[in-house]
Amino acid sequence: MKKLIKLFVNKKEYEIAVAPNRTLTQVLREDLDLIGTKEGCGLGDCGACTVILDGRPVNSCLILAVQANGSQITTIEGVADGKTLHPVQQAFVEHGAIQCGFCTPGMVLSAKSLLDNNPKPSEYEIREALSGNLCRCTGYQKIVEAVRSVSETMKR
């Protein structure tokens, strides 16, 4: 039986009826058309499905949409300010931290979440924060450099 849930996605409220066996990834992509969130492994290993849920980055493929009822969610679509890229997104572009791009939404959200809580992370902290996000193209070096460049320029 479908359940009526409320999600606050990128500061917009949605009320939707969902079957309990649908994951948050599925509902974001299929019901809300927010296809920036990717599904890779579907098992919590790759991090392509990362979203920020109530302030913490999580694997949306391992969360039932009904479990997220009432939560605040940020997807990659909610990161930029209109047409202005978020500093993390801008840094990914400038540092060549994007190749095929499939891991990028998850990487950006994990990095944004780290910098929101810890504006000046060490390289170890950056690598640890991104350790649940797999990238098969870049070898991670340029991603780490991009995140570090943001931490150096962010003034809070």
Place this chain on the structure above:
Amino acid sequence: MLLLPKFDYVEPKDMAEACGIMAEEGILSKVIAGGTDILVNMKKGTISPQRLVSVAKLPGLCEMESVNGGISIGSHLIVAKLAEFDIIKKEFPMLAGAARVLGSPLIRNRATIGGNIVTARPAADLPPPLMALGAKVSLESKQGTRDVLLDNFFVGPGQTVMRSDEILSRIIVDKMPPFTGGGYIKLGHRNALEIAIVAVASRITLDKPDGIIKDARVILSAVAPKAIHAVSAENVLIGQKPTPELFEAASKLAGNDCSPISDIRGGAEYRCAMVEVLTKRTLAVALKEAQTK
């Protein structure tokens, strides 16, 4: 895309309601906490419960309380928070340390301490330090609450003494005696999203900073169907003055106390050798902490 089979989902508002549901339909139902293990198994098709019972809304289960210097942790507390509380970092650093190496940051933001216990995986990260600290778990059902020492909780891979109508509500760790220290080391091929090849948690209590060992626990993980005590290592440590020679002897005994299997992550012989190395290292960490506390 991996799809989940069909199931019903209920979200009881309090423990009495949850226990009522488990008493009536416990065999067909499964409790879901963070979901990082059960949803993987359901996607792979290894289990297909007819109903998932969420414990997310039960009052108090997401909180940790400090009780007489010890702690009582709600089973629905996420693993990330376990490593953030000052009292855990200060009084039970090996538990905070184990919480920091479980899964990945994304998993730690969903996985719960209760889930890491009830799934009873032989290489789970939180049971070894909790066993070394002498933790108990509270199991609630319609018939009442019973406390079980974690030492007596696990039966084998995926198997525990829990009945199908019971819900794990709290994890209780008493205040440690003075001059107690602990160490947890997990050996893996990489630092994140790793299942331990071998992990060891050791805890020692001294009678005074430069005194003899009053109590010793050495827990070996991923080398038996469940986390086990290295009994002969513990016995040789108790009553002795801590010296490198004693730790060396205890480590050798710990290597004989386990019966690992060979699998894709490591051979049995390698695992035994690593039990020795990690026992020695965790004892050294534990001693350093014990002498300063």
